Amino acid sequence: MSALLIATEAGSSGEHLPFYLAAGLLALWAVTIGGLGIARKTFPTSSGATWAIGGITAVLVIATVGLAIGTAVRFDNPTPRPENVVGVVPQPGQSMAPADGAAGAAGAAGAEPTAKADPADAGGKVFVSAGCGACHVLKAAGSVGKIGPSLEGVGADPAAMIKKSIVNPNAEIQAGYAANIMPATFSKTLSADQIDSLVAYLQKVAS
Numbered sequence: 001m002s003a004l005l006i007a008t009e010a011g012s013s014g015e016h017l018p019f020y021l022a023a024g025l026l027a028l029w030a031v032t033i034g035g036l037g038i039a040r041k042t043f044p045t046s047s048g049a050t051w052a053i054g055g056i057t058a059v060l061v062i063a064t065v066g067l068a069i070g071t072a073v074r075f076d077n078p079t080p081r082p083e084n085v086v087g088v089v090p091q092p093g094q095s096m097a098p099a100d101g102a103a104g105a106a107g108a109a110g111a112e113p114t115a116k117a118d119p120a121d122a123g124g125k126v127f128v129s130a131g132c133g134a135c136h137v138l139k140a141a142g143s144v145g146k147i148g149p150s151l152e153g154v155g156a157d158p159a160a161m162i163k164k165s166i167v168n169p170n171a172e173i174q175a176g177y178a179a180n181i182m183p184a185t186f187s188k189t190l191s192a193d194q195i196d197s198l199v200a201y202l203q204k205v206a207s
Contacts, residue, residue, distance in 0.1 A: 022063045022064040022067050023064050023068075026061065026064050029057065033057070119196060120197065120200045121197075121201075122193075123198045123199070123201025123202070124141070124201050126194045126198045126201070127202075130186065130190065135181075137150040137151060137152060138150075138151045138206060139152065140205035141205070147181060148177065149176075151206050153206065153207070154206050155205065155206035155207030159199050159203060162202055163196075166186050166195060167184075167186055167187040167195065168184065169182035
């Protein structure tokens, strides 16, 4: 009985109590059976008693081993409690994931704004690659061509008018210059984006 009391007191504080009880009962059973065997030479008195003792012993052994395994598993994977968890312990039904609005705000705050490319920058490259400076004067580009009219001041014209003079140069010919001097093939040799960027460039630097 003292072994059972000791086991009960040792395990009364928590999750190990079932294991301690089973171990205490097994120890008490072993002591009792051992004592009867020593005190009585004819113990057990029959084959039925032998089977009963063996069955009870087997049950107690299996229960003790099973509870020992279960206790070891719980020890390796303890139940989260406020005193042994680092951080915030979620309450039932509470999600630890940030709200969509908070996540979006955090993402927006950390994102670097992307500067929008100025089409005029690409247009300056088109002006050079298309050979415009060989025929036209444009101070911003450093060109001094005299074959065609000066481009100074054309930036004040509407974008549609500038574009027309590029893709269809014979539609309006400036006084003092002949037709068919400027190639009429830029609508084929340049992409639509290149033409638009060239127009933006002229509007920016030739005004």
